[in-house]
Amino acid sequence: MAKVLMKGNEAVAEAAIRSGCRHYFGYPITPQTEIAEYMAKRMPKVGGLCLQAESEISAINMVMGAASAGVRAMTSSSSPGISLKCEGISYIAGCDLPCLILNVQRGGPGLGGIQPAQSDYWQATKAMGHGDLHLIVLAPSSVQEMASLANKAFDLADKYRMPAMLLADGALGQMMEPVDLDGIKAPEAVCKPWATCGHDGKRKKNITNSLYINPDDLEKTVIERFARYETVKANEIMYEEYLTEDADIVVVAYGITARICRSAVAMARAQGVKVGLFRPITLWPYPYEALGRLADTASRFIVSELNMGQMIDDVKIAINCRRPVDFCGRTGGVLLTPEEILNAILGGKK
Amino acid sequence: MGMIRTFNLKESGLRRLIAVTGHFGSGKTNVAVNLALRLREETGKPVTLIDLDIVNPYFRAADSTAELESAGVKCILPEFANTNVDIPSLPPEIRSVFDGSAADSYAVFDVGGDDTGAAALGGYRHMFARGGYDMLFVCSMFRPLTPTAAETFEYMREIEQRSGMKCTALVNNSSIGISTERSTLASTDGYIGELSKLSGLPVLFASSMLRDIDPPAHPVFFMDNITKNIYGG
Structure with missing residues (x-):
C-alpha cells in the first residue's frame, strides 16, 4: 500500500488494528477523540469492538478484563482522563497484564486546556498509579512514529506482561503527515498461557489478581516484577x-x-x-x-x-x-x- | 502529455454563497481560504470567510486571519476559536452575509468535516436555499477512510443528509502532504472521475499546492499552503 495522509490520532488507531488489537475502550476528550471516532468506524469492519464506556475509569477496567482474557486491548485519553485511569493502570500492572494506553497530552493541571503539552512526563514515568510499578513509556515525534511505536508498544507489553504507554501530545494527535503502514503487522499467535480465557476442564484455572493476603507473597511478586523491569532496561532502551x-x-x-x-x-x-x-x-x-x-x-x-x-x-x-x-x-x-x-x-x- | 488547464474562477459560474464541505481531513480549510483570497483578488468584490468548523480543535481558518484580512477578506470566526474551549459557538453575525444588502459580495463557508460538521451548516439551510448557493464537496483519495470513490460517495451522502443541502460540485484535493509528487494528482483522475459519475456532479477543479505537476484531467486550482508549520524546518 502507498502512503496515506493521516492525523496522528488516526495513525495510532489504524496501527493498533493492524497490530491485532480488536478491543478498544474509550471515552471522548479533546484532543484525542478522533481515535474513538476512527475505531467506531473501523472496528466493526474487522470484527472488532469499539466501546464507548460511561467514564474513563470504566474504560481502563474494561481494558483490564480484555487483557486478562489474553487479547490485545487499548484505551486512549488526554491528560485529565489519564489521571482518572491511574487506579486501573496500577491494578493492570499488579496483575501483570499487557495493554496499550495512549495519552494525547493537553495543558494542565486540572481541567487545564485543550492545546498541546508534555506536562504528564512525571506522571507517565514516575507516578502512574499507586504502588511499586513501572510502565513502558514510548514518546513518538511524528505521525509515522505514532503508528510504528503503537505497534512496538503492543509487542513490548506482550513480551514483558506489563502495560505500555504511548505518550503523545495534542499537536502530534491533530497534525497530518504521510504515513506508510505497510510494516505495521500483527505478530503470529502470541502464546499467553496465563490468560483467563476458559480452561474447559483441561488445565488448572488461571487467575489474574493484584490482591495478596500475605505480605511476604506480595513482596515476592513485586521483587519478581522488578527483576523483569531490569530485563526491560537492559534490552529495550531506544533513543535517537x-x-x-x-x-x-x-x-x-x-x-x-x-x-x-x-x-x-x-x-x-x-x-x-x-x-x-x-x-x-x-x-x-x-x-x-x-x-x-x-x-x-x-x-x-x-x-x-x-x-x-x-x-x-x-x-x-x-x-x-x-x-x-x-x-x-x-x-x-x-x-x-x-x-x-x-x-x-x-x-x-x- | 497534455497541457495543464488552470481553473478559471471568473467563468466558473460560482454563486455568491459557497459552502465548502468534505470528509474529515480532506483539506476543506485550505481550499476555503485559498478560494476566498482568489475571489477577492480576481473579482474585487467584498468577500467574507465564515469559519463554521465546530469539529476540529486545532488547525483552522482562524490561523489565517491576519493574511485574509490584509488581503481585504473579512473573517467571521466562532467565538473562542483557537482557545481552550472545545466547542466554538457560532456568532449571530453570520446571518449578515445572507442579507439582501450583501447581494454583490461573496461568502465562503469553511464547514467542519463529515456529517458532524455539516450539522452546523444545516442550521442555515433555509437561508442558503433562498439565496441560491454552491456547495463544494472536497475529497482526497489519500485519506485512510476514503480510498475509493464508493466510500467517498457515502461521506458525501451523509453530509447532504445531515445539512439538508445538496452538493453542487466536486473538488479533488488528493494530496499526501510532503510526500506529494508531480504525478500524484493526475494519478487520482480515475478516482475523481468515478465519484463524478456516481454523484452526477461536475468536478469544479483539482487543487494543487505543487506548481510543477503532470496535467490532471480537470482544471487545476493552484493553492498556497496555509496550514501553520509548528516545528519549523
Missing part, C-alpha cells in the same frame, strides 16, 4: 541522536518538541555552533547511559519540553551532574518555536 558526535552543546528533547529542536539545531549549525540533539524514545526505561556518555565531550546541556522542566532531573542523573543543565520550555498549551530554542542555544544560561 542528531549531530551529537562533535557537539559542545546537547539539546535533550522528546516527542513533538524534539521536532522543533531539530529545526533549531540545524539553524544553529548553520551559524557554526557545535550543537546536537539527543531524543529519548523510551522515556521509561530512560536512556541514562547513552546520554551520560555525551557529557564526556559536551560542556552544556539544554532540556527542552512543553512543561516546567520535568525531565531536567533525569538528565542530571544521566550525566551525573557533571555539566550545567539549562532549560527552555513553554507550558499551558503554548508551543515552543525554533527561534526560542535557538536563542537558548546561542544565549548561554537563561
Whole structure:
C-alpha cells in the first residue's frame, strides 16, 4: 500500500488494528477523540469492538478484563482522563497484564486546556498509579512514529506482561503527515498461557489478581516484577541522536518538541555552533547511559519540553551532574518555536 | 502529455454563497481560504470567510486571519476559536452575509468535516436555499477512510443528509502532504472521475499546492499552503 495522509490520532488507531488489537475502550476528550471516532468506524469492519464506556475509569477496567482474557486491548485519553485511569493502570500492572494506553497530552493541571503539552512526563514515568510499578513509556515525534511505536508498544507489553504507554501530545494527535503502514503487522499467535480465557476442564484455572493476603507473597511478586523491569532496561532502551558526535552543546528533547529542536539545531549549525540533539524514545526505561556518555565531550546541556522542566532531573542523573543543565520550555498549551530554542542555544544560561 | 488547464474562477459560474464541505481531513480549510483570497483578488468584490468548523480543535481558518484580512477578506470566526474551549459557538453575525444588502459580495463557508460538521451548516439551510448557493464537496483519495470513490460517495451522502443541502460540485484535493509528487494528482483522475459519475456532479477543479505537476484531467486550482508549520524546518 502507498502512503496515506493521516492525523496522528488516526495513525495510532489504524496501527493498533493492524497490530491485532480488536478491543478498544474509550471515552471522548479533546484532543484525542478522533481515535474513538476512527475505531467506531473501523472496528466493526474487522470484527472488532469499539466501546464507548460511561467514564474513563470504566474504560481502563474494561481494558483490564480484555487483557486478562489474553487479547490485545487499548484505551486512549488526554491528560485529565489519564489521571482518572491511574487506579486501573496500577491494578493492570499488579496483575501483570499487557495493554496499550495512549495519552494525547493537553495543558494542565486540572481541567487545564485543550492545546498541546508534555506536562504528564512525571506522571507517565514516575507516578502512574499507586504502588511499586513501572510502565513502558514510548514518546513518538511524528505521525509515522505514532503508528510504528503503537505497534512496538503492543509487542513490548506482550513480551514483558506489563502495560505500555504511548505518550503523545495534542499537536502530534491533530497534525497530518504521510504515513506508510505497510510494516505495521500483527505478530503470529502470541502464546499467553496465563490468560483467563476458559480452561474447559483441561488445565488448572488461571487467575489474574493484584490482591495478596500475605505480605511476604506480595513482596515476592513485586521483587519478581522488578527483576523483569531490569530485563526491560537492559534490552529495550531506544533513543535517537542528531549531530551529537562533535557537539559542545546537547539539546535533550522528546516527542513533538524534539521536532522543533531539530529545526533549531540545524539553524544553529548553520551559524557554526557545535550543537546536537539527543531524543529519548523510551522515556521509561530512560536512556541514562547513552546520554551520560555525551557529557564526556559536551560542556552544556539544554532540556527542552512543553512543561516546567520535568525531565531536567533525569538528565542530571544521566550525566551525573557533571555539566550545567539549562532549560527552555513553554507550558499551558503554548508551543515552543525554533527561534526560542535557538536563542537558548546561542544565549548561554537563561 | 497534455497541457495543464488552470481553473478559471471568473467563468466558473460560482454563486455568491459557497459552502465548502468534505470528509474529515480532506483539506476543506485550505481550499476555503485559498478560494476566498482568489475571489477577492480576481473579482474585487467584498468577500467574507465564515469559519463554521465546530469539529476540529486545532488547525483552522482562524490561523489565517491576519493574511485574509490584509488581503481585504473579512473573517467571521466562532467565538473562542483557537482557545481552550472545545466547542466554538457560532456568532449571530453570520446571518449578515445572507442579507439582501450583501447581494454583490461573496461568502465562503469553511464547514467542519463529515456529517458532524455539516450539522452546523444545516442550521442555515433555509437561508442558503433562498439565496441560491454552491456547495463544494472536497475529497482526497489519500485519506485512510476514503480510498475509493464508493466510500467517498457515502461521506458525501451523509453530509447532504445531515445539512439538508445538496452538493453542487466536486473538488479533488488528493494530496499526501510532503510526500506529494508531480504525478500524484493526475494519478487520482480515475478516482475523481468515478465519484463524478456516481454523484452526477461536475468536478469544479483539482487543487494543487505543487506548481510543477503532470496535467490532471480537470482544471487545476493552484493553492498556497496555509496550514501553520509548528516545528519549523
